[in-house]
Amino acid sequence: MQFQLDKAQATITNVNQRVERHGDERERAVDIKFALSANSSALDMFDKDLKKFLFRKPAKGEQPQLPSIGDVLTEVKFPSLEPQRLAHEWSGCELQIDGQLEGTAPIVLVDVKLKKFIAEPKEGGSVDLTFTASAGVDAEELAEISEAWIREAVVLSISPGKKATQTDPEQTDMSEAA
Template structure:
């Protein structure tokens, strides 16, 4: 399950739309985000995917690079491959979109569906990951999303459903 904690990202696109639930009409948004990360993030999406895409560099191919995730899988196995589209969809996530400056209040979106993953492997052991986050939103949230879209550079936190259920240990002590 994908997890990110205050990771720098780029807000690529915003699409607002109406979802119909019977006779009800609800405002929804599709948020396209892009980020660069170590290739170990692939292990969160699909175990074994990183080893399918990356390999150890051949002697003299690259200078010594620190190990990532206990191995040296930093060279792209097939440099001519196009970015990979993954059919994964993850539901029930929370995402927090914050500005790079602390004075901007972060926007928290709940019950988010992550989908349309695209992975572009990069030499040196990193990837460019692009995905879409879809959720129902209110009019105020649309305004805040537009502000984030204009800023373009954001700090992104992605929390899977399991972590939400566990909650913060501090919160459970206060409840007791």
């Protein structure tokens, strides 16, 4: 499964400019931290059972199923559980940052790595997601990203690029243990 978003309302919470070394070459790179709220079905992109682990059906007297959502798992199963760090990473993605006003030129980044996902389940069947997108950029793209950061609120789209891959957290854990 690939992590994808289509015109999601998001917030840029941090931008970190850095230098990557490619042999003797030094190139500009950026880490952009995003935060957004999504339907709990977004958790299916990580693991098909994650939503069932974090949410449950409402008990008698609790908020009933919301007709617009159509999802019966709307109550947080473990309210005292801290937000969950997810070890999933996707590489080779394409990311588009649009402004919320018409006429804003989109920022398109390719070969983006998505990482450091944190999911916080919310009552009613939604989940707050934060994650970092890392990519190589040029000076103009960096300036545009800085302008988007000042605005904070953006419209975010993420799709698999031509070279998209996913790092399997279970294999990563096994290789680190070996």
